[in-house]
Amino acid sequence: MPHSEWPSVAEPSAPASGAFVRQQAYFDAFDRVVAQFSGFEAPDPAVLAEVLADASHADLVCLFRCEELSAKLDAAWVMPESRLSATNLRHLSLADYPLLADTLAVGMLLQRSLLELPLAEQMLLAGIGARRIVTLPLLDRGEPFGLLAFFDEHDGNVRSADELRLLTMLGRQLAQGLVRFEVDAALRSERDRLAALVGATDDMVFELSAQGRIVRAWSSHPVLLHAAALEGRSLAQALPPPLAGALAAKLPAVQAGETATVECRLEGSHGLIWLEGSMRPVGQGGMVVLLRDVSASKRSALQQQALGDTLQLLDEAVIDLSADGRLVRASAAWARLRGLALRDLDGDLGSALMHWVHDHDMSLVQTALARLPSGSVTQRFRLYQESGELIWVEVRFLLLPPAADRTATIRGVLRDVTEVRLNEQHISQMALFDDLTRLPNRLMLDHALAQAIERARREHSKVALGFIDLDHFKQINDAFGHRVGDQLLSSLASRLSAVLREQDVLARWGGDEFVVLMPDLRDPSQIRTMAERLLEAAREAVLLDGLEAHPSVSVGFAVFPDNAESGEELLSAADHTMYHAKHAGRNNVCFYSDILHLKALGREHVALQSRLSAAIRHARLSVFYQPVVSAQHGEIIAVEALARWHDDTNGWISPELFVPMAEKVGLIQELSELVMQQAFPQLRAWRDAGLTQKLMLNISRSQLFSPVFVSLLVERLMANRLRPSDVIIEITESAALNDYARQLKHLRQLNSAGFQIAIDDFGTGYSSLAQLHEMQAQLLKVDVSFTKRLHTEAGRRVMQAIVQFGRGLGLDIVVEGVENLEAARYLQGLGVDYLQGFHFSAPVPAGVAELWMRLGLANKV
Template sequence: MENNSGNQLEKAPLTPNLKGRRFRSLRWKISLGSSLILLAVVIMFCFISYLGLMANFDNQRDVEYRRYSREINSLIKNTSQNLYQLAEMIPFLDEMKNALIKSDGEGISKAFDQHWALLQFHNGVEFIHFYNQANQLNASWDSLDTNIDGNTLLSTWVSHVNQSERPINPLLCRESCIQYIVSPLLVEGKKAGVVVMGISLADVFLAFKRIAGADIGLLIKEQNNLLLQNDFDFLRWNVHIPALTNKERNREILNKAAQIYPEMPSLNDGIQIRWNDQYQQLKLFPLNSYEPDKAHLVVITDVTAAVNNIHDSIWKIALIGLIGLIFSEILLFLIFTRLLAKLKDVVFVLPFLASGQFEKLRLSLASTDRVQRFSDEVDTLSEAAISLSLQLEKLEQEVSTRTTMLIEQKNALSKERDFVENLLDTAQAIVLTQNSEGRIISLNAYGEMLTRYTESELLGKSFLNILIPEYESQDSLSRFNEIHTGQRMQLRHEAITHCKDGTTRHVAWLHSHLSRRSADDPSILSVGLDVTEYKRVEGHLAWLADHDPLTNMFNRRRFSEELEQVLSRAERYRHPGALLFFDLDRFKYINDTSGHQAGDTLLKMVAGMLAQTIRTDDITGRLGGDEFAIILPEINASGAIEVAKKVLDQLSLAQLTISNRTHKISASIGIALFPEHGANIHDLLAAADLAMYQAKAMGRNAWYLFSDKDRSRERMHTLVYWKEKIEHSHLHDNFVLYLQPIMHVKSKQISHYEVLLRMQEKDGSVLSPADFIPAAEHTGLIHAIDHMVLRKAIAQVAKIYQAGFKVSFSINLSAHAFNDPELLPILKQELMTRDMDPACVMFEITETAALEDLPGARALMIEIRELGCGFVLDDFGVGFSSFYYLRELPVDVVKIDGSFIRNLSESSDDLILVNALCSVARGFGKKITAEFVESAEILSLIEKIDIDYAQGYYIGKPAPAATFFMKSDS
C-alpha cells in the first residue's frame, strides 16, 4: 500500500497538466500526420508529372507547328518557282519566238494553242495572258474568272513589270487563293512584253496533307458579312472556307471552335478543343498575300491519342502512390506501437529529476530495462536521463563553489571591458552603439576623427537623422526595427555619411543585433568602414572603360553604343540624322617630325575645338589614332554640311608651334545621313568612311556628302572589302615582290630587273596590282603601299647584293607619290640603313603620274636624282605631250608603251611610230626600253631599230627573287 501511495504522489505533478485534455497516443498522431504528408506527396507528384507531360506535349506541338509553317512556305515557294520556270520556257516553245518579237496576238494564239492543254493538264496552270510592251493584251487562255477588280489590278502589275523588267509573284486571295507570276518575256536578249500566269493553291493543300498528315483549310475574310451568312461555308469569324480537306468533319470542328473562341486571332498560338470525345488542335497560319491579313491557313490535328496517354499515365502514377501510401502506414503503425511502449516507461519517471530524486530515477529505469540485442533512440534517452541525473547531482554540489567564484569573475570582466574600449578606440573603423530608439549611445575615437563629431555631441542623437539623413525612409526604419527586436540579426548597406564640417564620406555600414538585459543597454552595434577612396577609384575605372583618356571623348566602343541608340531612336520616331567621320590631314607627318607629344597636344586641341563647335545634344568620339566622329541627331543634309564647315573653319584657326616648327590643322570630313545612307552601324560607318576618302581626293581640308552616285552597295562593299584586305595584308606581311628581267638587246645579257608588287592570298593564289591598287588609291592607302614597296624593295636589293649579284633594279612609284612628303625621308633612311649604292636603284613613273603635278614631279625627281638614283619614264608615247615631258623631266630611260610593241611584227604603222619615238628619245640622250616583247620576231625587229633594252614574257616572266638569285637563300 505504501508503495502504491508513493507512486501516486510521485506521479502527482503530471495530473494538473492532463486535466480536461483527452489523451491521444503518439502512434495515432504520427500515423495520421505521416499519412497526410504522404498523401500530399502523392498528389504533388501527380501534379508535377502532369505538368511535365503537358509541357512535353506542348513542346512537341510547337515543333510540329514550325514544321507545318516551313512545309507551307516551301510548297507555296515551289509553286511560284515552277510558274517562273514556265514563264522563262515560253519564248523557247515552237513558233513562239517570232510571234513574241512581232507582238502578233493572232500569231501568239496560234502558236500557243498547241501548248495550252499540256500546261493546263501537267502543270495545273489556270490561265495565261500575253501583253505587249504597251501593256495591251495580245492573247489569253483562261479556265477560271480572272477579273481582278475589273482587270485594273492586273494592268497595274503588268505596267510595273514592263517598267522594272523584273518578275513579281503576288498571291491574291478573293473567292480562292491564286498564285500569280507576272514575268517579262525576253527573246534573244530583247523585251517582248509580259506574260501573266496563275495557278490555284489546291494542289498545295493536298500536298501538305500528304506530307504532314494533318488536315488543312483556307479561311478568307469577307467585308460583306450579310451576303455570306447564308453560305454553308461561312463561319462566325466573318470568313468563308473555299478549301478544306475532310470537309464535312472539319467544318463541324471549325464551327465549334468559333463558338468557343469568338475572336479568330485566338488561333494564332494554337488552341485545343474536344469534339465527339476526341481532342483536336487548331493552329492559324497567315498567308503572305497581296492583301495583308486577308487569308489564313488553318491546320487541324487530331491529338486524341496523345492526350489519352497523358491521362492514363497520371492515373497509373496516382494508383501506385496510393498503394505505397497504404503499405507505408501499416508498416509505420507496427513500428511505433512497440517503440512508444518503451517511451512511455521513460516519460513517467522523468519528473523525479525536477524533485531532485536522482537515485530513485536511476533505480526505476534500471527495473524497466529489458535485455535487447540492438539499442534505439528510446534506450539512448533512458541512458541520457541517467547521465543527466548524475550531472545534475554533481552540479548541485558545484553551485556553492561557483557562487564564490562569481565575485572574482566580476573583477576580471571589468578589466576585459577596459581592454575592449581601448581596442575599439584604436580600430580603423567607425564603431558606435544605438539604443532601441535608434539614438547613439557611444562612439569610438576613429569615428570622432572621421565625422568631426565628439561622442558627447552625438550622445542621444538619432543615428539616421544626423549621420545618414538620405538613408532615412519608411523601409529603412522598418529594417532597423527588425534588428532592434531581434527579427533580423544583421543589416549591411552603403550610404553617404555627413560630417560636422559639411563634408561627406562614403561608408559601408554593418549593423548587428545585441542582446539586452535592460532598456538602457545598447540594441545595435554599428560598424562603418570608410570606402570613399575605393568608390573614387571605381568611378574612374568605369569612366576609363567608356572614354579616351587623352581627349576625354567617348572611345570607339562607347561611341558605337551611342550611335546604335541614336539609330534606334531615329528609326522609332522617324527623325533624320547625320554622322561626320574625319581624320586629321598629315597627322603622321607631324608625329614623325615633332614627336608623339606634339601629336597628343594636337589631338587635345582638336577635342577642345569640337566641344566648342557642336551642339549640346551632339555626340563626339575618338575612334583611334587621328580618327574622330560626330553624331548629329535630328538634322538634315544642309545642317550637317554647315556643322562640317564650322568644324573645318574652327580647325583652320588653330596652329601648333613646337621646336620652331609650326603646324596647321586641317581635316577631311565624310558625311553620311541616316537612315538614308545606312540603318545600321556598319553600313553608316562604311558610307562615312568612303565619303571621307572622297574629301581627301578633293584635295584635303574639305567635306564630302555621301551622294547617290556612291550609293552602289556593291561598290561600297567592294571598297570596304579591299580596304580591309589591304590592311590585313599589311598587318600579316602578305605583300610579296616579284622581279621581271630586262635584257640588254645587243649583248643579250640580263643585268636589270623591274620590281613588281603582288598580294599573296590564303589559298596560295597571287593577285596583281590591278586588283587592289584602285581601291588603295580611293581609300587613301596608296601612300602606305608606296612606303612598304620602297622599304621591301630596297631590303630585297640589299640582300641580293650581299649574295654577290651586281645588278640594278627599277621600282614603280604610284601617281600619288609626288604629293607625299614622307617619301623622300623614307628613301634617304633606307639607303643609309642598308648601306646601298643609290646608282643601282631606279624609279619608274608614268606620263599620267607626271601630268597630275608636273612641277611637283620634277622637283621630287631632282631631289631623288641628287641622291644618286635614276628614273625611267614608263608608257612613253601614249600621250600627245610625251616629247614635252621628255624635255621637262630628268629621266634616264624611256620605256615605250607595250601597245606599240605587241603588234610590231604585223603593223607597219606601229613600226613607223616606234622608229620616230626612238629617234626623239636618242636625240635627248635617253636609253630606250621596249616592253611586251613576246616573240623572237619582235626581239629581232627592235634590235634592228637599235633599241637598248627588251622586257616581256619572251625575255622572262615575273617571279620571286629566289627564282633568279638562288644564292640569296643560302
C-alpha cells in the first residue's frame, strides 16, 4: 500500500510535529518490513520485532506463532532501558487467558491497561512488569497463525485510533509477507524436489501446453535434443518423427481428461531404442509426458523368449517356483513328465509343487529347498503323473537372483530317472527278498503297504492285511530239525502264493510268520474268501522227511480304513487278531471286526455304549453317502445318507454294531435327528451347485410312531429351502408291519406331504400283497441277503420272483448289496431299475459323493 493511503496520526495531546514523526516511523517500518521479504533469505524474526518496536515505541515487542490454543514465542525485542523481560512468555497456553484467546480467534486488535484486564491477563502482565498491552492477530485467509504483542512499562503510552490503524496495516503487511514467503519457499522446495527426483532417474519428463508445445523439459535422452533446447518447440520441431507422431496421436484423448500410454521405437546409433511412457492432463489444459527408455528390458524379454523357445526343445523340464513353492512357469517337458497334453500345461500353474510329490518324499524336497541359500541342490523324488502313476525324477534347484519384475525365486531342472532307478533297484533287490522262501521281506512289504494305502486313500478303496502263523512249528523243528522246518516254510510259501490274486503280496515276516497284503479291494467279501483259501492251501498234505503231515495256520485279518488309519496301525491290528485266532484253537481265521464285537460283549460293551451316547449327544458322528444308480445308464439318481462313527479308542465302528446299540440305549431317534441335521444342509448345498439327485433317508420305528414327525420333517426341509419331493423316506419292512394300522396312517401322511416312500430290507419281513399295496410306497429295496445268493440257481430264481412281484405292484425296484459287475449285469438283464452296493461305491464323504454325482458311474454297468 503506498504511504499516501495510510491514515495520518492525529494525537490531540501531542504537537503536530510529534504526530508526523510517529507516522513517519510507521512508514519507515513498512519499508523495512518489505525489505525483509524482498530476497530469498528467510526474514529474521528478531529484526522484525525490532522494526515494530521502533515504530510503536513499545518497551517490549513479541512475535508469537500460534497453533490452536498454544502460542510459542518466535522473537522478542526489548528497548535498551526497559526493565521488561520476555522470559516468562516463551510458551503461552491461551486456554489460561480467555480474553487473549477470544480476540485472537475473532481476529480483533486488543488495547488494555493492566487494571482493565481480567485477573489471568493481569497476572501475566504483572509477571513481566508491564502496565499496558496491545495485541494484534496475524491472519492467513482469516485464520490466525500468529500474534503480535506490544507491552509498555508505563500506562501512559495510549495509542490513538489512527495509530492503531497504522499498526494494524503494518501487522497485516507483516502477516502477508510471512505467508507469501512460506508459500514461495514451499514452491521452490517442491520444484527442487521434482528436479532432483527426475534427475535421479533415467526418465524423460516434458510439460506440454494445451496446444502441444513443450513448456518445460526436465530431462532428455541421447537421441533427443538437450532438455533446455526442447523448451518452446512444438512436438514436430523438438522430437524425432516416430515419437512426435506417437505423442500427437494421444493429444485429443489427454485434452479430454484421459491418461494415455505411449510406446515408440526409434533408430539409434547402436541399434533400436524402445521408449514407453504415459501422458496425463494437469492444470488448465496442460499435460505432462513421462517417457522411459525400456530398451534393456525389451532386449532382455526378446532374449528370454529365445531362451524359452530353446527350453521347449529340451528333454529336461525347466520350472520356476514362487517363494512359497508354487509353479509359476514350466517348459513343455514338464507336460511330458506329468503325462499331460501340452494344451493342459497351464492347468498346473499356480499349484504347489508338493501337490505332485509322493508323501514319503515331501520332507526330502522340503529339505532340499531349505538348503538353497548355500547353493544349488540336487534331489530325487517320486512325482505323480496325471494318471496317478508314479515316476522317479531328479531335480536340480537353484535360487534366482532378485528382480523387481520377477515372481519366481527358485528354478528347477528335472529329468525322468525312472529307468535308472529301476536298474538301481534291481541291483539292490537282493536286500528286499527272503533268502529261504524268495518272498518279499519286511522292507519290501512296508513299501508295498504304503503304496496300497496311498492308492486306497486316493481311490476310496480298501486294503486288507492278514498275519499268518504256522501252527506248532516249534514242535516240527524240534522233532525233524531245522532243515525239514525250512522245507515246510518254503512249501507253505509256494502253496499260499498260488491262491493269491495277481495284485496281492505275500511276504515273510520272520520265523514262522507270513503276511498277506490285499490292496485295491472293492468287494469286502473277497477277504473272507481269501482267508478260506489260505486255510485250505495250508492244510494240503506235505511230506516231511518221508512222513505225510497236514500243517495248519492261524490267520488274523484287519482292513484299512475300517480298522486302522495307517500302515503301522493296520499291521498291529492284524497281528493282534492273529494271536486271537491262535488262542481260539488254531487252524482258524479271525477278523478284527470280530474281535471288536467280542470285546463289546464283554467289559468293553458298557464303555463303548457310553462313548456312543457321548458321540451322539455332541454330534461327533459323520454322515456318509452311498450312490443309488440307474441300472441301465449308471446315472446316480439318489444318495442314501448313512451314519458313520469313528471312536477315539477303537477307530471306525461298524454300523452293524453301533446302530443296534443306539436302539438298545434309546438313542436311535437322536441318531436319526443327527443325520438329518447334517444331510439337509448338504442337500441344499448340492441344489445350489446345480445337482438334482434325491436324498434317501432312513427313519426309525419310533420316528414313524411319532404323531408330529411328519410336520417336523417338513419344517426342517423348509428351513433349508428344500421340498418333500427332494427326499425319499426309507422304512424297513419290519418297521412298517409293526402296529400296521397305525403305521399305515403315518405312511399316508408322508405320501400326502409329497414324500416318496421306499420299503427297505424287503424280504426280511412277512408283508402280504395287500399290505404292500396299501402302504402306497413307490420303491422296493431288495435286501442284501438275496443279492449274496445270486451265484446259486435258487438265489437267481428268488430274485427273479421278487422283481416280478414288485413289477406287479407298479413299484420301482432297488437292489442293495451289488458287489461285482457280474451281479450288476445279471440284475440289469432282469429289468431292475436301480442298483446300490460296493461295486459302485462304498459310503463316502460328501465331497466324494458330489464328484460321483457329477461324473456318473456309467463304467460300472
